[in-house]
Amino acid sequence: MDFSFTEEQSMLRDTVASYLADHYSFEQRRDALKAEPGWRPNVWKAFAEELGILGAPFAEELGGLGGGSTENMVIMEELGKSLVVEPYLGTVVIGGGFLKHSGYAGASDLIGGIIGGETIIAFAYAEPQARYTWQDLKTTAKKDGGGYVINGHKAVVIGAPYATHLIVTARTGGGQRDAQGVSVFIVPKDAKGVTTRDYPTVDGFRASEVTFENVSVGADALIGADGAALPLVEKVIDEAIVATCAEACGVFRKLHEGTLEYTKQRKQFGQPISQFQVLQHRMVDMFINLEQSISMTYMADIKLSDSDVERAKGAAAAKVQIGKAAKFIGQNAIQLHGGMGMTDEMAIGHYFKRATMIESAFGSTDHHLGRYENLSLGKAA
């Protein structure tokens, strides 16, 4: 049994951490988010060229570093610590995941583009009516000659304003909520008929409502099997969940550290408030929540290469832990900062906002608890 990281993984972590320490201070981030385009292409370029991390989970023969989900985890935790908004998750974890697992013919070119920093992907999966049921799709892709015509509306597509490509789930057959009939397409964002309505999100990202109106794509836009891609979607979303859990661990570490630091220097009633037992116990419980979250993230990462059921159970369980911890650690970090925690000028509130949004990312705590129940206890209980 071994929970340690390889030397390469540790170096990867240090490389990312040291770059972010120099280029991603709270103030640098704040200024970039306020201005257009709301993210920093030069940071992305540095990720590609200077750090080489955009190739972390890809095979060496494709130009990558030959890593996998654990490398994603290491990187995502560091990105979480600095509240990085640049689209590693959408592009490398999700986009890369679809390309790696689908046997897609154009994969190596696109992966080359990802590694080089030119190809940026956003995942258009959610729909207004669907909540967290990924196969609930009103978006359709109808066969048309050799290709398809896509119509539909995708909700809150994180990172779409920065993207060059969209990966879209659409129905090629079956009824609106059927498991059969789900297909996945990759579409250049500038394709005719794609319109985006862009906006910021409460945690500093940019997102879009994306509308597809008679968007014609060739047969080569199809990723995975026509009408049978739901297992692929579920696998990639589970990988995204584990990466997001890792990001959350980075966010939680900062919330916890920041709170310890603040309560040690904040004096009331003639002593640092960290001396009050009620607050000490609260910070201990925050710490326990953090440690349990790290454990569950490692567990889920290991289970990613297990059977579909074990992988899904692992991801669901980790997301439940992270969702609960996000609430407990986030809310108490603000509470223990008092009024200062409520201000926009302190970093702590921004970590809290990200933690809050992670709670519902790729399914809420209740969603994953229900999913776990079904996977573990059977649907017919």
Place this chain on the structure above:
Amino acid sequence: MNLDFSPEDAAFREEARTFIAQNYPQQLRDKQDRGEELSKEDYLSWHRILAKKGWATPSWPVEFGGTGWTPTQKYIWSEEQARADTLGILPFGVSMLAPVIYTFGTQEQKEKFLPGIRDGLVWWCQGYSEPGAGSDLASLKCKAERITGDDGKEYYIVNGQKTWTTLGQHADWGFFLVRTDPDAKPQSGISFLLIDMKTPGIEVRRITTLEGGHEVNDVFLDNVKVPVENRVFHENQGWTCAKALLAHERTGIAGVARSKRGLEKVREIAGTELSDAGGPLLADPFFKRKVAELEIDLTALEFTELRTLAGESSGKGPGPESSILKIKGTEIQQRLTELVLEAVGHYGAPYLRDLGHNTNIGPDYADGVAGGYFNMRKTSIYGGSNEIQRNIIAKMVLGL
């Protein structure tokens, strides 16, 4: 023991409901519905209408403008306001300062200040917290030195900084706790001053809160000259006023009627939103249970508040038990915002504050929901944090 409303109470409810329906400003209603930021005039418009009717200050003694309503009538009135989703009357003047003035103030102070508060003509703000004095309010440092002016009159010269001053950007006047005796024990050297916010030397500076709003401010005081007759109660005994005020601040904080309305909104939204199973979210077993639990907790709070009200009407002032109302009331308000955020799913993420309204991004009811959740974290911090409230109960109620 009974909860029956008398025929008179029922008639009063009808009167209150009709009055609101016929007099609530449509323009204000529209702005509220659209979630627009309200101007100073907006905030005061409903207050002024109520003042004309004589209903702006029901809890005051009748001689100063109270309505003389029974506790039941006051309860009905707060229910009807919440039911109609009216804008709350700002508490700073009406429920925080006025009780201090009519309890501790001089005849001149009562005559000078109470009518402006009652009629919604003067906007008051609170100068209590300081950067170094939050939960430990008595450690405040903002100092006031007494001098004799060139005109032969007595003044205080005030220097220091106050913070978390809610809506201070609109304030005409402020009530401030200042230190008049630096050598006394913390609680004994404090005085309670009323300060005209137009006095030279006052600067109000915006604090942006984490949802992006402008609700609180820093207030800097640099050699601010305040006539001695603007001190309420004795010099160095302002803490007595402050304590009385905080008890009033806590009873209002339970917000039962507003939370009931909030719960209705959760039901409305969850009746529209779809669950993972495709039906209404309100039929989802997990979600439904959380709504039920919250409703039960709210009932417990409501009956605790009713018991407190009944105690008050038999002559007991709001005691340390009001800390229970503050703790449970704020926890429920926060949980309501958690439930709404959960209900709207993906559309909790868009931040539309700077995009204007009617963006057609997600359902209208989702706009600002995350901001509401972030913002309501303040309630377990302000008015004496919930940790401090528990200390009060431990000490004053349990005798520990």
